[in-house]
Amino acid sequence: MTDGLPRPAAGATAGFAPLPWLRSAHLQSVLPSLPLRRPFVRHRARPLLAASQPVVLDCGEGVRLLAHHASRERDGAGPARRVVVMIHGWEGSADSLYLLSLGQQLFVSGADVYRLNLRDHGASHHLNPELFHSCRIREVVGAVQGVQRRHPDARLSLAGFSLGGNFVLRVAARAREAGLELEQAVAICPVLDPRRTLAALETGWALYRRYFVLKWRRSLRLKQQAWPGRFDFEDVLQLDSLSEMTDRLVCRYGGFRSLEEYLAGYAIVGAALGPLAVPSRIIAAADDPIIPAEDLGRLARPSRLEISCSAFGGHCGFFDGRAPSWLEREVLRTILGRD
Numbered sequence: 348m349t350d351g352l353p354r355p356a357a358g359a360t361a362g363f364a365p366l367p368w369l370r371s372a373h374l375q376s377v378l379p380s381l382p383l384r385r386p387f388v389r390h391r392a393r394p395l396l397a398a399s400q401p402v403v404l405d406c407g408e409g410v411r412l413l414a415h416h417a418s419r420e421r422d423g424a425g426p427a428r429r430v431v432v433m434i435h436g437w438e439g440s441a442d443s444l445y446l447l448s449l450g451q452q453l454f455v456s457g458a459d460v461y462r463l464n465l466r467d468h469g470a471s472h473h474l475n476p477e478l479f480h481s482c483r484i485r486e487v488v489g490a491v492q493g494v495q496r497r498h499p500d501a502r503l504s505l506a507g508f509s510l511g512g513n514f515v516l517r518v519a520a521r522a523r524e525a526g527l528e529l530e531q532a533v534a535i536c537p538v539l540d541p542r543r544t545l546a547a548l549e550t551g552w553a554l555y556r557r558y559f560v561l562k563w564r565r566s567l568r569l570k571q572q573a574w575p576g577r578f579d580f581e582d583v584l585q586l587d588s589l590s591e592m593t594d595r596l597v598c599r600y601g602g603f604r605s606l607e608e609y610l611a612g613y614a615i616v617g618a619a620l621g622p623l624a625v626p627s628r629i630i631a632a633a634d635d636p637i638i639p640a641e642d643l644g645r646l647a648r649p650s651r652l653e654i655s656c657s658a659f660g661g662h663c664g665f666f667d668g669r670a671p672s673w674l675e676r677e678v679l680r681t682i683l684g685r686d
Contacts, residue, residue, distance in 0.1 A: 362657035372634035375661025406489030427459040434511030440469035512537030632660030
């Protein structure tokens with residue numbers, strides 16, 4: 348633990364301790380989505396993928412979100428007593444390697460797994476006419492309500508990475524008013540203060556900014572193709588700044604008066620997590636190059652929130668050279684109560 352950062356709650360692990368050659372924050376941050384890993388991860392996730400079927404969830408207010416449901420019954424077992432909804436990071440999808448890898452571990456441990464696509468992520472640009480933005484929390488609450496209706500007798504938990512972790516914590520904080528019965532929520536390196544994360548992406552290692560700019564451009568082109576005549580992104584597609592792209596899109600299509608208003612709308616620092624009554628755990632790293640770890644100290648600290656912050660791990664990495672990884676073992680321990 349580094350000085351000034353929140354200490355883990357009683358009973359939390361001492362933290363992630365990788366081998367020396369795995370301590371680079373950038374290496375840890377790149378590994379989760381490294382294309383070279385895809386054949387290996389998909390091979391290992393064959394049981395999850397074979398048992399998965401696409402499901403379009405009715406989220407209320409005419410919104411539909413696409414998920415991939417891996418069913419234990421489809422795999423020849425009885426109805427699962429546990430269901431886990433997993434949410435990817437920004438410009439990821441239900442097929443992101445980190446979701447497939449963790450989903451496989453949860454699935455073979457006996458849980459049904461829903462890999463949820465946020466709006467306009469994965470193959471879902473055609474489902475809703477309005478553009479995605481990160482303040483669209485009601486539809487994600489609605490998606491989780493839809494899963495709960497499908498499994499009324501199961502123990503329901505959430506797990507999310509980066510922006511998905513931010514969504515998971517906001518859903519958990521709204522669970523009581525939404526009638527959600529959640530057993531556990533786990534957020535891995537969640538976005539805490541979007542203003543600070545955006546600044547880190549703009550001023551940090553250029554590879555991160557370039558990666559997100561290219562993926563966002565691709566997503567915007569797909570949205571424009573799915574809804575011809577509704578959008579004109581040509582000026583935005585010429586930009587090379589995430590801040591400028593975000594500013595133009597949320598003010599033009601999101602109904603926000605300014606970039607600052609939008610970023611404040613999905614921040615979870617301050618009092619945002621005060622209503623949290625669901626047992627929840629944040630797994631973070633002090634060396635995260637995208638989420639400034641000192642912002643953990645700006646969170647409300649309800650009694651049901653546990654924060655584990657390790658010295659190493661990068662952004663959503665925590666690779667220790669083993670399979671399952673340290674992170675996957677920790678999520679299984681937290682959600683399923685097993686090492």
